[in-house]
Amino acid sequence: MTLGAITEPDRPYTRRAFSPLFDRGRTWLAERMREAGLRTHIDAAGNLIGRRDGKCASLKSILVGSHSDSVPSGGRFDGMAGIAAGIALARALAAAGVELRHPLEVVDFLAEEPNEFGLSCVGSRGISGCLTAEHLEFVSPKKEKLAEALIRVGGDPAQLAAARRGDIEAAFELHIEQGPVLEAEGIAIGVVTAIVGITRFEIEFQGRAGHAGTTPMHGRRDPLIAAAHMVGWVRERAVALAARGRGHFVATVGIIEALPGGSNVIPRSARIVIDARSEARSLMEEFRDALDEESRSAAAAASVERGKFAILSDNLPAMCDARLQKVIEESAARLGLTSRPMASGAGHDMAFLSQIAPAAMVFIPCKEGRSHTPDEWARADAVADGTRVLLEAVLRVDAEPPGGAKARVPQGAVS
Ligand SMILES: [Zn+2]
Numbered sequence: 001m002t003l004g005a006i007t008e009p010d011r012p013y014t015r016r017a018f019s020p021l022f023d024r025g026r027t028w029l030a031e032r033m034r035e036a037g038l039r040t041h042i043d044a045a046g047n048l049i050g051r052r053d054g055k056c057a058s059l060k061s062i063l064v065g066s067h068s069d070s071v072p073s074g075g076r077f078d079g080m081a082g083i084a085a086g087i088a089l090a091r092a093l094a095a096a097g098v099e100l101r102h103p104l105e106v107v108d109f110l111a112e113e114p115n116e117f118g119l120s121c122v123g124s125r126g127i128s129g130c131l132t133a134e135h136l137e138f139v140s141p142k143k144e145k146l147a148e149a150l151i152r153v154g155g156d157p158a159q160l161a162a163a164r165r166g167d168i169e170a171a172f173e174l175h176i177e178q179g180p181v182l183e184a185e186g187i188a189i190g191v192v193t194a195i196v197g198i199t200r201f202e203i204e205f206q207g208r209a210g211h212a213g214t215t216p217m218h219g220r221r222d223p224l225i226a227a228a229h230m231v232g233w234v235r236e237r238a239v240a241l242a243a244r245g246r247g248h249f250v251a252t253v254g255i256i257e258a259l260p261g262g263s264n265v266i267p268r269s270a271r272i273v274i275d276a277r278s279e280a281r282s283l284m285e286e287f288r289d290a291l292d293e294e295s296r297s298a299a300a301a302a303s304v305e306r307g308k309f310a311i312l313s314d315n316l317p318a319m320c321d322a323r324l325q326k327v328i329e330e331s332a333a334r335l336g337l338t339s340r341p342m343a344s345g346a347g348h349d350m351a352f353l354s355q356i357a358p359a360a361m362v363f364i365p366c367k368e369g370r371s372h373t374p375d376e377w378a379r380a381d382a383v384a385d386g387t388r389v390l391l392e393a394v395l396r397v398d399a400e401p402p403g404g405a406k407a408r409v410p411q412g413a414v415s
Contacts, residue, residue: 003028003068003084004076012374013076017069017111017122018149025068026153029083029108036087037094038106045126045163046110046155052090054102054398060169062100062394063357064089065107067123067349069115075376077366077383082174083108085387092391100398102169109349110153116140117149124349126155128356129164136160168357170324170397173350174386175361176378180369181342188385189332189339190363191325194279195351196248196343197317199288201274203230203295207304209260209268220266224258226295226302227270231256233294234274241287247280248343251287269307279317279343318351321358324393328362331392337385362386362393 006025008014015021026048030040038050048068051061066082086106093100110123117138125131136147136157147157155163177183182190205223231253238251255273274291278284292309299306325341332339344361353359364386367377 001076003080007070011073013070013074014072015068015070016072017113017115018153022069023153026108029068029087032087033090033106036091036106038087038090038104042154043127043163044156044159045123045131046150046153047123047127047163048108048110050087050090050106052093052100052104054100054104056101059102060167061103061105062397063105063107063168063171063353064173064390064394065105065109065171065349066173066175067110067112068108069111069113071113071372073374074113074372075370075374077176077376077378078178078371079112079175081176081364081378081383081386085174085383085390088387089391089394100394102398104394110150110155112349116142117146119146120347121349121352122146122150124352126160126163127165128352129161130352130355131160131163165356168353170321171350171353171357171359172324172328172390172393173348173353173359173361174390175344175348175363176366176371176376177342177363177369178346178366178371182340182363182365183367183369185340186338187340188337188365188382189328189389190342191328191332191339192320192344192350192361192363193325193341194247194320194343195318195348195354195361196277196279196345197281197284197315198275198277198347199284199314200312201276201288201291202271202308202310202312203227203274203291204269204271204307205295205299205302205304206269206307207267207302210266212264212266215266221303222266223270223299223302223304224267226298226304226306227256227258227272229298229301230272230291230295233298234291237287237290237294238276241278241283244283246283247278248345249276249278249280249283249287250345251276271308273312277345281317315347315351318354318359320350320354320360324358324360324397327393327396328360328389331389331396334392335385335388337389360393362389
């Protein structure tokens with residue numbers, strides 16, 4: 001709540017990356033990290049890291065993190081709950097005098113939300129070696145380069161290669177679900193199976209403009225008829241693909257545009273943009289092919305041309321590590337908490353971390369599944385339950401030999 005109160009006063013809860021308020025939030029967070037016995041520094045990619053060493057100098061780090069930036073008029077839990085959980089976990093270990101074998105790092109990843117540079121997950125891209133020289137040239141509306149903004153928050157674009165980590169044993173992120181499933185089912189913990197891949201398609205139909213009053217209904221070439229057909233089709237196909245039981249699939253037409261856009265004009269062109277998300281690449285590829293075919297036949301049925309069929313962006317799904325999923329599931333069970341596997345329909349820093357280390361996520365219920373709004377809310381006991389699961393999971397990973405459970409000698413083999 002204290003971190004949430006560091007907000008633009010007339011637009012709660014807003015603390016955008018690279019703003020003076022963001023710096024104030026981080027200063028406060030770094031103090032809390034140090035109180036919890038962590039040494040703090042900012043890495044070359046601008047991530048705030050609090051670290052405590054482990055007993056075995058040769059072991060890789062266990063990392064727990066999320067993000068402290070918000071969307072405009074966002075909530076107090078998206079991102080922040082995960083950092084608060086990491087700090088609470090470090091504090092509990094310090095209070096109990098528990099020294100882990102592995103180093104523990106609590107991380108506030110820089111700029112997870114889309115920002116004025118038009119790039120999300122800046123810090124987790126950096127840690128994963130996915131922040132490119134091209135990205136650093138991205139310019140804000142104030143004509144500042146991302147590289148310059150990175151320096152302002154304590155990063156070092158010249159040393160970006162050093163930010164890429166190869167020494168992470170396991171990465172965990174606690175996050176509010178941002179959806180309604182856990183609350184509706186009365187389940188305490190979501191064990192994230194995958195972070196969806198997101199593909200955006202743009203389709204344009206070209207027809208013939210005409211007078212809305214004098215052109216008879218037959219013989220019209222109205223491209224919006226084809227676009228409208230596709231809106232309904234996208235919904236039906238998404239429902240059918242999700243029903244296959246091969247993983248999360250959703251698709252949305254979020255943009256529909258008819259030109260020239262007069263109430264008494266038959267449109268000459270119509271454009272739709274589709275956002276499709278899936279944890280299974282095969283479902284996405286099937287959707288893409290079907291979308292291509294259906295939009296051609298919709299055009300033919302409406303006597304219009306299908307013009308552009310473009311893939312605006314295409315990100316692969318990121319799988320959460322199977323061993324860490326099991327660790328989280330067992331940790332919840334050990335604490336007497338219910339859990340279920342689920343995909344994340346939203347993007348997260350762990351999607352990038354999964355490229356360099358075993359990564360996993362703990363979801364907790366939030367009120368009515370609402371997020372990216374000041375009404376976003378998670379009960380204190382829900383955050384506490386998630387934090388206890390995270391602590392248990394960290395302790396379990398810490399007790400495993402390097403390389404995870406697979407490297408453990410089966411108990412029966414020990415004489
Ligand atoms: Zn978030």
